[in-house]
Amino acid sequence: MLIDSELLLQYGAETTTVNAAETIFSEGEKPRFYYQIMNGRIKLNHYDEDGKELIQSVLSAGQSVCELLLFIEEKYPVNAETLSTCEIIKITKDKFFELLAKHPDVSLDINKFLSERLYQKFVMMQNNISLQPEVRIVGMLNYFKSYTKNTEKYSFEVYLTRKQMASITGLRIETVIRTIKKMEKEGIVKLINSKIFY
Template identity: 45%
Template sequence: MKTISCMNIDMELLSSFGGEIKLYKKGEIIFREGDHALYYFQISEGKVKLNNYDDEGKEFIQNIFGKKQSFGDSMIFLDKFYPINAISLEHSKIIRVPKNNFLELLDKHPNISLGMNACLSQRLYYKILMTQNMSSTNPVLRLKGLMEYLKSYYEDDCQHCFRIELTRQQIANLTGLRVETVIRVLKRMEKDNLLKIVNRKILY
């Protein structure tokens, strides 16, 4: 079992520090690339994707988050602009806490602060592993690196139970492979019992 994959702070505690529930429609932007990080966000219901676009308008999905997960956490501690967008993938209910209030929460609840440090450290660790695998000429290692990184945000470490919420084209865009190569390699990985494909859905 992994240590800590994503923060899930008690909703009542977040509310007591000024947290407010916001409702987002499918496709609605939660924050944009270039915005200041002003809030801590945690999903109560729904799904959110983090993405950005290159100069040609091609989309790169960084991750997809679901219920009880937080996103954009690391930017709270930096006086920087978001390098990504956050977009609701479905009707979502999200609690957001103003940055200063959230920092006060961490100061008064050091156990949560330690948990967040562990969470951010784990994300950085898997990000490094993914980057290393992405430099490989072996397409299997590229796909495994991406899937391990995505799975690292979830606590459940069981085999073939994590659903990859990306299309074949999106996987190709993220790994620098041709979509035909991705399809062929996924079939090979399934044959080698590295993943399962059920109704075209990838389970890693």
């Protein structure tokens, strides 16, 4: 967990359960809460002018949701939608800053976390301009695996569908499927019952 849930509750946080395929916040809304996922998965997405979904990220238990926008006066550039039933703890923006002011160690942890996320995002974005599908997919897998802190080969079970992987990398689903099979032959990933391990 990025911030201990007991500490969040001490500052007035509330725990709520959100069903799958529901919206937590929408693009264009003003950030008013700090959200942390206790259980479940959330996708951050955007729809282009043709209605095509572009997935920016997929978040899971222990992670926070767009917390960096609490530090600036900007609206959400993405939607946060649940991929599964989620248990979420949320705290108002003012209580969140009160917590940070009284717990500088937590503030440092958040700064470190944000720095790591930005670094990995920049690397993934650089990979996404490659014309080689394998480079894009490996960049994406490295990004999501970096959350686990586990560097062992095949230790990360990829929870994304082929369609979600295509949306994140800007590739066609067919290209993702073909490239994953090629990566398995090369020993980059392992497939077990259609699940990808990286």
